[in-house]
Amino acid sequence: MSDAQITVDLSAAEPPYEQIRTQVAGLIQTGALASGERLPTVRALAGDLGLAVNTVARAYRELEADGLVETRRRTGTVVAEGAAQAAPALGRAAAAYASEAVASGMSEGAAVDLLRAAFRQALGGV
Amino acid sequence: MSTSLVVSMAFPLLCGLIAVALSRVLRPWSAGIRIAASLRGLVTTLTAAIAVLYGLSLLTDWETKAQVVVLVPLLASVAVASVALTELSWTRHGGPRRSASLHRRPAPIPSGLRIALAAGAVLVTVLALGCGATGDGTRFVRHYAGATGAAEGYPGWSVTLPTLLGCLSLGVLAWWTARCVEARPVRPDLDPADDAELRRVSLERALRPTAAAWLASAALLAGPAGWAIGAATQRLRMVSELAPRSPGDWVQWLGFALVGLCLVLVVAAVTVSMRRAADIGATGAPLSEIERRALAASRRAHTSAAPR
Numbered sequence: 001m002s003d004a005q006i007t008v009d010l011s012a013a014e015p016p017y018e019q020i021r022t023q024v025a026g027l028i029q030t031g032a033l034a035s036g037e038r039l040p041t042v043r044a045l046a047g048d049l050g051l052a053v054n055t056v057a058r059a060y061r062e063l064e065a066d067g068l069v070e071t072r073r074r075t076g077t078v079v080a081e082g083a084a085q086a087a088p089a090l091g092r093a094a095a096a097y098a099s100e101a102v103a104s105g106m107s108e109g110a111a112v113d114l115l116r117a118a119f120r121q122a123l124g125g126v
Numbered sequence: 127m128s129t130s131l132v133v134s135m136a137f138p139l140l141c142g143l144i145a146v147a148l149s150r151v152l153r154p155w156s157a158g159i160r161i162a163a164s165l166r167g168l169v170t171t172l173t174a175a176i177a178v179l180y181g182l183s184l185l186t187d188w189e190t191k192a193q194v195v196v197l198v199p200l201l202a203s204v205a206v207a208s209v210a211l212t213e214l215s216w217t218r219h220g221g222p223r224r225s226a227s228l229h230r231r232p233a234p235i236p237s238g239l240r241i242a243l244a245a246g247a248v249l250v251t252v253l254a255l256g257c258g259a260t261g262d263g264t265r266f267v268r269h270y271a272g273a274t275g276a277a278e279g280y281p282g283w284s285v286t287l288p289t290l291l292g293c294l295s296l297g298v299l300a301w302w303t304a305r306c307v308e309a310r311p312v313r314p315d316l317d318p319a320d321d322a323e324l325r326r327v328s329l330e331r332a333l334r335p336t337a338a339a340w341l342a343s344a345a346l347l348a349g350p351a352g353w354a355i356g357a358a359t360q361r362l363r364m365v366s367e368l369a370p371r372s373p374g375d376w377v378q379w380l381g382f383a384l385v386g387l388c389l390v391l392v393v394a395a396v397t398v399s400m401r402r403a404a405d406i407g408a409t410g411a412p413l414s415e416i417e418r419r420a421l422a423a424s425r426r427a428h429t430s431a432a433p434r
Contacts, residue, residue: 004228011222024228038230047309048226076230 004032008049012108016051020059028068028079030091039069039077195285195346199292202339203299209332210303213310227318231308234326239333242398246340249391250293253347254286261286266354268362268377270369275362280354281347289343300336304329338399345391352384 006023008016027033039060040048046056060077063069070080101111235243260266261282268275281289307328312321359378362369372378 005225006228007223007225009223027228033228039228040226040230041308043305043309044231045226045228047311049224050220050311051224 006049008051016049017055017059017062020045020049020056021062024059024063025066025068026091026094030094032091033079035079035081037079038075039079041076195281195343196288196292198343198346199289199296199339202335203292203296205335206296206299206303206332209328210299210306213303213306213328216310216313227312229318231312231322231325235329235333239330239337239398242337242341242394243333245394246337246344247293247297249344249387250340250347251290253344253351254281254290254293257281257347257351258283258286266351266358268355268358270362270366273362273366273369275358275360275365275369277354277357277361279350279357281350286347289347293340293343296336296339300332303332307332334398338395341391341395341398345388345395348384348391349388352381352386352388355381355384 004027006020006027008019010016012019014022024033024039033039039045042053042056042060046053049056060069060071064071064077067080069077071077097115098111101108101114106114257280261280262276263282264280264284265276265278265282266280307325310325310328312318316324355377359369359375359381363371370377
């Protein structure tokens with residue numbers, strides 16, 4: 001059973017469905033959500049976040065299109081088998097990086113830009 | 127028949143609509159469950175009074191007298207609608223930053239209640255269709271070798287169809303209420319286990335009246351049907367020496383069985399409606415105390431959100 005939490009910031013430039021999608025995808029990739037684990041229903045998550053049902057439904061649809069979750073008739077939406085691909089260590093490193101960025105007062109956009117630049121540099125070096 | 131049919135369909139829907147409308151109107155200033163509870167009492171009292179007056183106005187002849195059975199699902203609809211009203215009146219999330227757990231909320235229904243719901247649904251459907259198909263208006267007529275025995279008070283289509291539609295409307299209302307209970311936002315200030323307990327109790331408050339109404343409706347169809355079958359059989363025997371007699375008369379046994387079934391169903395309906403969900407939360411605190419804390423938190427949320 002998961003204690004995973006997601007947070008949506010309505011004042012952010014990123015649309016709420018994308019925030020849900022990226023956070024759930026991240027939790028799956030790092031193994032915080034295990035294969036076969038059931039996600040809350042669209043209505044329940046929409047109610048908890050105070051969002052429209054369609055917003056959460058779109059996030060779930062996109063996660064399904066990415067092969068990260070699947071919808072089953074009896075059990076609802078569950079994490080797809082083999083969806084977790086990244087090593088848990090990467091998740092921990094990402095969490096540490098995010099904590100460091102927040103502690104140094106860096107904005108989310110700036111932190112992502114920095115990571116993206118580092119990623120491209122790493123790809124160029126391969 | 128047509129009036130009662132329309133009323134039986136419209137009444138639960140009207141209660142549901144009133145519940146939704148009130149919750150929508152009151153949400154901006156509602157303090158949560160306290161106002162919802164007051165409204166629930168008000169709506170219950172008013173609708174029960176209307177239902178009783180409606181029932182009394184029907185007591186003029188056999189057909190309308192028998193249609194009082196329709197009041198059972200209607201009254202249960204009021205109870206179910208009040209639960210929906212309570213659920214819809216909870217304070218929603220405010221502010222730009224909102225968090226939620228990805229933990230799936232279980233909504234366990236006790237196995238006994240699940241059985242009562244299934245049995246009630248099946249029995250009321252079978253009895254309504256069976257009685258409707260075999261009745262002659264509100265009479266049960268038995269023929270044998272040219273002789274006829276008839277008895278009034280049998281629930282024919284004029285009774286069973288409104289009952290069936292009332293029970294169906296009640297089922298739809300209960301299903302919708304269960305969805306409201308599931309979708310109700312988690313109170314972040316409550317222990318998750320207590321929040322789950324509150325949700326479970328709400329679900330039982332909606333489903334117990336539903337199961338009880340279905341069982342009671344089935345009882346109110348089975349009892350009069352069994353009695354009318356027995357009476358028609360006795361009258362047939364009075365006019366015909368050749369009419370079937372006990373112990374080989376299966377129709378009479380069917381009448382006895384229906385009366386027996388009625389008694390069993392009445393006991394089951396009373397048991398289901400009298401049983402209350404446990405009123406102690408998962409953390410050991412009484413649920414009333416948990417609700418009070420949720421109400422206080424709901425008020426705080428409103429107060430902090432008001433100036434914006």
